[in-house]
Amino acid sequence: MIIGVPKEIKNKENRVAAIPATVAEFVNKGHKVYVENNAGLGSGFSDEDYKQAGAIIADCETVYKSAEMIYKVKEIFPQEYKYLRENLILFTYIHSNAHLEQTQALLESKVIGIAYEDVEDKNGRFPLLKPMSELAGKGSFLAALHYGQSVHGGKGILFNRICGVETPTVTIIGCGESGMGAAELAASFGNNVKILDVNKEVMNESKSKLPSNVEFLYSNRTNLLKCLKETDVLINCILWNKTRKDHLVYKEDLKLMKGGAIIIDVACDDNGAIETSHSTSHDDPIYYEEGILHYCVDNIPSAFSRTASISLANATLPYAMEIANKGCEKALIDNKYLLKGLTCYRGKLTLAETAIKHNLELTLYDEIIKDFK
CATH class of the missing domain: 3.40.50.720 (NAD(P)-binding Rossmann-like Domain)
Incomplete structure (x- = not known):
């Protein structure tokens, strides 16, 4: 799979989703990783660090257009909406209930959105929220x-x-x-x-x-x-x-x-x-x-960006790797805890809290996965 790591554009957001060690893990498994230039600078990781780990350094547009999965920290902002497209996998903190305009953009573009904050573990806790x-x-x-x-x-x-x-x-x-x-x-x-x-x-x-x-x-x-x-x-x-x-x-x-x-x-x-x-x-x-x-x-953790980026990358990598290795649909079927993070799928909203708050149509997970091949 081709993974794209863009530079975060939220004000004073210095974290990065993938550190060089993360990139190396993907590359070792045969995946290709595009990292936007200076994406890791706020956390103390240079473009050269990423190159040595096997990443391809590129501009923002190339990262989005090349990637099958976008691996981020924060939600998608209006200036990034133009990069959204059908079947693109978005793996990040989405907070769809708090950002109606973003949610509408995700649905209209028919991306597959998986939110860190809703992924659960076997104890009903939130392992991708925990480090932050x-x-x-x-x-x-x-x-x-x-x-x-x-x-x-x-x-x-x-x-x-x-x-x-x-x-x-x-x-x-x-x-x-x-x-x-x-x-x-x-x-x-x-x-x-x-x-x-x-x-x-x-x-x-x-x-x-x-x-x-x-x-x-x-x-x-x-x-x-x-x-x-x-x-x-x-x-x-x-x-x-x-x-x-x-x-x-x-x-x-x-x-x-x-x-x-x-x-x-x-x-x-x-x-x-x-x-x-x-x-x-x-x-x-x-x-x-x-x-x-x-x-x-x-975004308090951004003040401690290096510590935060390393902690977040360590927590999210197993799930991101599962998506990359198996493909999104197979990973969602095999991992019911990852499925909890599914926010939207090809134009259908799957997160109940967002549907209730904004009076939007909800599609249940079972309805989504029954059509997976």
């Missing part, structure tokens, strides 16, 4: 350290246990990979850390991995409001169902918080778990609502 979620969680606490400084608009609080000074409180909503990443750093700095979740089994598992300055609370309205009054930093790590109209933290709730407190929204969904959240960029990362600083950058 951990980085996003850790990056969220580092953002709090930065914006807590008075020189960056904060109250001048160092989120650390200092003798003679009241220890800060960090509240984390969600005990998944992002929440654990944030808790690991926040706790190691000596803060009073509170984690809210609804899954007792997951909390018990997490408790064994974190120190005693982490408190686990069942996530209900009473506990949440109590935490809002006490917390210096609120970190939201909940993936909110895009079809929901309610919130966990409402705009009115912000009045309960300490003046100058910080909200770091890792999920950063518009009208999501935090009503006042909306996506921001690394160029313009913060804003204030009700006197509360909000940091809602939607």
Whole structure:
């Protein structure tokens, strides 16, 4: 198969889907890889690094037109729509429910879209979200350290246990990979850390991995409001169902918080778990609502691009290799967990959440694969 690795064009997106070691693996299996010039530069990988691994360096148009599978990090942007064509395989983070215009372009072009974020493992978890979620969680606490400084608009609080000074409180909503990443750093700095979740089994598992300055609370309205009054930093790590109209933290709730407190929204969904959240960029990362600083950058891992690219490539390669070795249809039939990631197939939408949110026609997976040869 011919694999194309384009340069990411999202603002301040420095990650790359395939590192040179990834390219070498494809080439060793007899596949051909086109890499757009300077695609890996933001992660510290030169074109020469890719050439030595066996890649063909080319311009963006050549990469897209030559490839049978496009291997990316972020969603497709309007300036890339012209490259979409029938039967092209797109393997990347798609987030179709959040990007209606992109979804329509994918359907109209009849590409085969497989989204990292929806691929599952045998435990119902998301292995291609995991490495980026951990980085996003850790990056969220580092953002709090930065914006807590008075020189960056904060109250001048160092989120650390200092003798003679009241220890800060960090509240984390969600005990998944992002929440654990944030808790690991926040706790190691000596803060009073509170984690809210609804899954007792997951909390018990997490408790064994974190120190005693982490408190686990069942996530209900009473506990949440109590935490809002006490917390210096609120970190939201909940993936909110895009079809929901309610919130966990409402705009009115912000009045309960300490003046100058910080909200770091890792999920950063518009009208999501935090009503006042909306996506921001690394160029313009913060804003204030009700006197509360909000940091809602939607690609936190890009700030740690080399680490992120290596981690993401390691996680996605087995699935990308399966598609390349077997062909897309055979890989989807053989791997029911990869099938979960199928967003669209030759003009048909297969992701229920997107269909519900945007009132689009849904085609079930079974309907799609029954016609596979």
